[in-house]
Amino acid sequence: MSALVEVEGLVKTFGSGEAATRVLRGLSLTLQGGELTALLGPSGSGKSTLLTILGTLMKPTAGSHSMLGTDLVAADDRALTLFRNLHIGFVFQFHNLLPDFTALENVAFPTAVREGRETAAARTRGRELLARMGLAERIDFPTANLSGGQKQRVAVARALMNRPELVLADEPTGNLDRAAAMQVMALISEINRDEGTTFLISTHDEKIASLCRRQVVVGDGVVTG
Amino acid sequence: MLYALKIAIRYLTASKAQTALLVLGVAVGVFIFVFMSALIGGLADFILSRTVGDISHVTIKAEDAEPAILISPEGHVLAVTEKGRMRTATLAEAATWIPLIEAVRGVVAVSPQITGAGFLTRGAQVAQVSVTGLEPGRESAILNLDGYMVEGAARLGSGLVVLGQRLADDLSLGLGQTLRLQSSGGVSTMLTLSGIFQTGNGMIDSSSVFVSLPTARTLFAMPQGVTRIEIKLADLNAADATALRIRGLTGLDAVPWTDGAEQLKEALNAQAQTGYFLKSFALITIVIGVASALLLSTYRRRPEIGIMRAMGAGRGFVVVVFVTQGALIGLLGGLMGAGLGYLALLPFPSREAFRPGTLPMDITQGSYGLAITLTVLGAILASILPARAAARVDPVTAISQ
Structure with a gap:
């Protein structure tokens, strides 16, 4: 069985000359389909840079990166945009919802932007996801009127909208209280178990990491454990 | 396109006061355009009607016989008519x-x-x-x-x-x-x-x-x-x-x-040129106003643009969202300005009733359609630069803002 994601010898350098900073130093990692993985490491270890590259939002300076057998280093911006839309979901630390849109509109966005309109099917899928996140009563709420935990659950629903194979979560519970954090993690675990979606969760929180079946530790730009 | 339109409308309605001010600014420019068109056109008609309105527009005259010279075979002039x-x-x-x-x-x-x-x-x-x-x-x-x-x-x-x-x-x-x-x-x-x-x-x-x-x-x-x-x-x-x-x-x-009416034509042309200049300045004001407002909006919405790009929105989609905003601002401002211009011209006497001392405004020469069309086109042009700037936003940097 081939891996879902494979990165080999990843190097990422920011800046040039004397100001050059090498964040990733030949990092290699493989993610199998259906994994629930925690990405651990101190600040500045390269976790966020790795997630950004895995999310096709940035290209590595060197090394290989493929997902579902597609070479993502060679792909152009248009191809990467479509690939990201179809196969990758994101959950950010600060939810990063569109503030002028309702919960449902935020969740339906990834499908609507690809299809050019908000179809009935997209709205139905969005409602189902929000109901599953316990937000059935908040579907048409402007996101500004939701609590931090609710916003993060909307963000999880949005990440799942296009049924991606991989969801990248960068400190998804970092801005939540313990109860809300546990609620979000419970939802992630449930979806991972029920739908086989692969999650890679960057976190500093050992308790959150312990909820994941696999832990990857990054230090000084390489996988250390 | 429909979805880009929805987002453009949402962005405009999200900042109602800012949008209203922007549309009002465009409307003032269009109002000036319409007012100047009616004034320059009315003035030209007034001058023409006062100078050539009562004369023949095309005249056919009997041609007098050309002077004739009768010359003898020896070359002497015998008679001259x-x-x-x-x-x-x-x-x-x-x-x-x-x-x-x-x-x-x-x-x-x-x-x-x-x-x-x-x-x-x-x-x-x-x-x-x-x-x-x-x-x-x-x-x-x-x-x-x-x-x-x-x-x-x-x-x-x-x-x-x-x-x-x-x-x-x-x-x-x-x-x-x-x-x-x-x-x-x-x-x-x-x-x-x-x-x-x-x-x-x-x-x-x-x-x-x-x-x-x-x-x-x-x-x-x-x-x-x-x-x-x-x-x-x-x-x-x-x-x-x-x-x-x-x-x-x-x-x-x-x-x-x-x-033989070259001087009159020159005067009318000069007047028309003045009108073109004034109307062009009004359009330039509109373009600068829309461009600066949309640039500001682009900057303010950088994090959202980054999120959209991360969620799979292409650069083209981002461009369409901002260009559509420009077109909508132009259309609304154009319609409002043309409407206000028309209302402002209503109290002026009709072309037939011009009297010395009154402004010879001609409500039929307001160029309303042209004003709206040029405004929409100008606003679209004005929005291209901000839209391209929006499309170039780096999602990683924008999201982390």
Whole structure:
């Protein structure tokens, strides 16, 4: 069985000359389909840079990166945009919802932007996801009127909208209280178990990491454990 | 496209006060555009109607015989025939041409005339006058005699004469009085004053007299034909083309009013150029206003643009969102400005009712459609730069802001 994601010898350098900073130093990692993985490491270890590259939002300076057998280093911006839309979901630390849109509109966005309109099917899928996140009563709420935990659950629903194979979560519970954090993690675990979606969760929180079946530790730009 | 439109509308409605101010700014620019169009257009029409409204727009004159020289076989000049001051040439076939000319598109009136010089005598007083013989029933075809009458009627019949107020004053003439009119050819006839007009043109009011065509035939010994045919058009600006058409149709030398009116045309062109400049400045203001507002919006929404890009929105989609915002602002501002312009022009008198001291605004020349179209196009152009800047936003940097 081939891996879902494979990165080999990843190097990422920011800046040039004397100001050059090498964040990733030949990092290699493989993610199998259906994994629930925690990405651990101190600040500045390269976790966020790795997630950004895995999310096709940035290209590595060197090394290989493929997902579902597609070479993502060679792909152009248009191809990467479509690939990201179809196969990758994101959950950010600060939810990063569109503030002028309702919960449902935020969740339906990834499908609507690809299809050019908000179809009935997209709205139905969005409602189902929000109901599953316990937000059935908040579907048409402007996101500004939701609590931090609710916003993060909307963000999880949005990440799942296009049924991606991989969801990248960068400190998804970092801005939540313990109860809300546990609620979000419970939802992630449930979806991972029920739908086989692969999650890679960057976190500093050992308790959150312990909820994941696999832990990857990054230090000084390489996988250390 | 539909989804980009939805997002563009949402962005505009999310900042209602900012959008309202922006639309209002565009509307003011369009208002100025419409107002200037109506003023410049109205002014041009006003000047034209006051200068050439009462003259022939296309004139066909009988051509005098060219000077002739009779030379002997030895090369000696035997006789020379020079052009005389008296008009002798006639348009003998005028009756044939008139129906053809009347059928030409844009022709609203045709007036066959016999013109010449004469002397008006009342007792011991004599005045040199310009005599025009008009066809009864077509007295007001070119010069609106009916509209300028201050006493009596413009209707010309056998033995009747109509003349200007100043001439009547100079000769102390009153309606119903008899006077003698002698042509330059020496033929004289007694006429009764049936009407006095005042055009406001000193030359016409002090030296022009109008008689019926049959009376003019007697005075100028012209049993048939006319000396000139004056033609009035629905559109003054079509004079050159219509004259050309009539020339082709009849072979006669049809001369448009624009021949010899270079100074007037230059003045009107200069006025039109001024209008173009003012309208261009209004459009430039709109473009700068929309561009700066959208650039600001782009900067403010950088994190959202980053999120959209992360969620799979392509650069093209981002461009369409911001260009659509520009187009919507242009459309709303254009409609509002054109509407306000129309309402502001309503109280001004119509073109026919212009009076000295009032602004000669012409509500029909507001160029409303053009103003809206140019505004939308200008706003779209203005939004391209901010839209491209938005599309270049790096999602990683934007999301982390």
